[in-house]
Amino acid sequence: MKESKCPFHGSTTQPNLGTQNKDWWPNNLNIDILRQHDLKSNPLNEINYREKVKKLNIKSVVNDIKLILKDSKDWWPADYGHYGPFFIRMTWHVAGTYRTGDGRGGAATGAQRFAPLNSWPDNGNLDKARRLLWPVKEKYGNSLSWADLFVLAGNVAIEDMGGPNHGTALGREDIWHPEKEIYWGSEDEWLGDNRYGETRQDLDNPLAAVQMGLIYVNPQGPNANPDPALSAQDVRETFKRMAMNDEETVALTAGGHTFGKAHGAADQDVYVGSEPEGAGIESQGFGWKNSFKSGLGIHAITSGIEGPWTTNPIKWDMDYLRLLFKYDWECMKGPGGAWQWHPINCEESDMVPQVDGSNEKVLPMMTTADMSMKVDPIYNKICKKFISDPEYFGEAFAKAWFKLLHRDMGPKSNYVAGDYKDVDYIWQDPIKKGKTLTDDEELLVRKKINQSGLDNVHLIETAWASASTFRNSDNRGGANGSRIRLLPQKEWEVNKPKQLSGVLKIYEKISSETKASVADIIIIGGAVGIENLSGVNVDVKTGRGDATQENTDTSSFNLLRPKACGFRNYIEKEFGVNSEELLLDKAQLLGLTPIEMTVLIGGLRSLGISHTGEGIWSEKKLDNSWFKTLLSMEYRWEKNGFNSFVGIKRQNENKSMSASRIDLILGSNSELRAICEVYAQNDNNDKFKKDFVCAWNKVMNADRFDLR
DSSP states (O other), X not given: OOOOOOSSTTOSSOOOOOSOHHHHOTTSOOGGGGGTTOGGGOTXXXXXXXXXXXXXXXXXXXXXXXXXXXXXXXXXXXXXXXXXXXXXXXXXXXXXXXXXXXXXXXXXXXXXXXXXXXXXGGGTTHHHHXXXXXXXXXHHGGGSOHHHHHHHHHHHXXXXXXXXXXXXXXXXXXXXXXXXXXXXXXXXXXXXXXOBXXXXXXXXXXXXXXXXTOSSOOTTSGGGOOOHHHHHHHHHHHXXXXXXXHHHHHHHXXXXXXSOEEOBXXXXXXXXXXXXXXXXXXXXXXXXXXXXXXXXXXXXXXXXXXXXXXXXXXXXXSHHHHHHHHSOEEEEEOTXXXXXXXXXXXXXXXXXXXXXXOSOEEOOOBOHHHHHHHHSHHHHHHHHHXXXXXXXXXXXXXXXXHHHHHGGGOSGGGOOEEOOOOOOOGGGOOOOOOOOOOHHHHHHHHHHHHTTTOOHHHHXXXXXXXXXXXXXXXXXXXXXXXXXXXXXXXXXXXXXXXXXXHHHHHHHHHHHHSSOOHHHHHHHHHHHHHHHXXXXXXXXXXXXXXXXXXXXXXHHHGGXXXXXEGGGTEESSOOSSOHHHHHHHHHXXXXXXXXXXXXXXXXXXXXTOOSSSTTOOSOSOOSTHHHHHHHXXXXXXXXXXXXXXXXXXXXXXXXXXXXXXXXXXXXXXXXXXXXXXXXXXXXXXXXXXXXXXXXXXXXXXXXXXXXX
């Protein structure tokens, strides 16, 4: 009998499922990313975490974490008898995956429990840190998510070692399977770097890390080239893409490396086994088994670099910067075979006790990335400023660290509980609190909009342009704040600036005459436009506020600019992927399902929304005629350019129709076509209108965290 073969490379657990659809048709549009994190995957679907965490005894949790910090386990001994540096590294690597390009990554989901993050080379041995925290998670259960625990543990560690800290905001909800929609790079090997254009600054968007499997940069230098000046280029570009400026970069590097050590007792290629996802079933989620001597403590292997940064690695002090600038440093390969730097003529008082508590002393070390702090003239100047003012350094670190851990939570309204400082930062996108309108007040606004003479399509376009900037990856954008009035959004081409300016001018006047914010008027205007073209009622939840230009980080908000918006048939230029792939990315960031995406596209086209004019096949009216036309055999389609198609009437060969790839994919893809068929049925016109309004309001209220 022939042995059963598995069609998946490297799999030892999958049955023989035969040739799959993706094998036969690899280029077909895969809409599975819109089904990510379905409620069926969540074992705690019935639990309201936000309510649970409000009642959590945070002091009790902190005390339990403190007990763990100094309770060294024989299966993974604590360096210097304190797990603090280990937990700080875990927290840093949990949060450090955030990138501004698409807002994905970060600490908000507890994703480090799953592949690929749980098995990245840069996360080596953090499986042990998570396992050390299990007793705390086990004890507090549904009242403390893994995502919040990962962040809290690092902050407790900093405070326990005397470091400055601005506290922890809680309210992160766990996910329950890998985030397959996140693009981490195209490389098919760890530490590959096929992600650049002509320069190291031309990094493939939206990526931030320099190599596959790294959180930030290669500590040995670019591709293990120990050149501090070149390393500084990588550091600056990567940290910029993770929302950090130069001072924040230096503060995080110097502050973070004040604690702990790197581990490279021997060659990891020789002694270290598979990562957690590749390890045997008997490993029970543990990976990187080390066969070098004891494999633990002084024999541990993680990065391949070996040694501590400071004289006292479990105490907050100025030693990192003091030692970096006190000595000249020489580059050599450590026992793990990695490039690292050691001080020349190091004084006995600056030697560091061995991690096992013995009387042995070892040299401090620096990585090439650390040396870039000294070599780069801008970083050097910031370092010297910190050295001259330790208090300023401590505050700079605390601020940058708080930003690192909370950047992807969005506005402060998402902070459910915690011990954080009551301070507003521009990166939190602060918005003035809005007023919830009474029925009469809202009715007055609706009346004034109807009397304004504004085109219904313009009303709808303005509301969509404002609300659809939201991305659920980092909870940024959306209609609240009406930042479409401000730079940079008011000048984005996709928003039709001239038309937008005319609409907003009238909205500002209505706001001055009523008690409504412009943000609410924009959404009410969209509802009015839909009602006028549909005859159905569109409810609006008011209470939005208006942001100011001073409280708007113009450069970071520009990263929200849609280079393609399939819902509006807008595409800035030709991309390396088809426009329907960009549509899926946009829909996923809006938190839409395949059904919601489909009904919104069909509805918007029927209402006359198309930047190019393509896909507008009937009078501007919300009904299911658009779907009927799409599925009709009355027309055949021919390609007419990069993203355009012409519809030819079969009866007379008249070229009377036009469509984009976005329009036609709904009829081409079998899964999406099945949804379109539902809405095209004669008995589902009312269902279509109802579902469109529900999906519309989901987008309009996506950033209303107060309604969740």
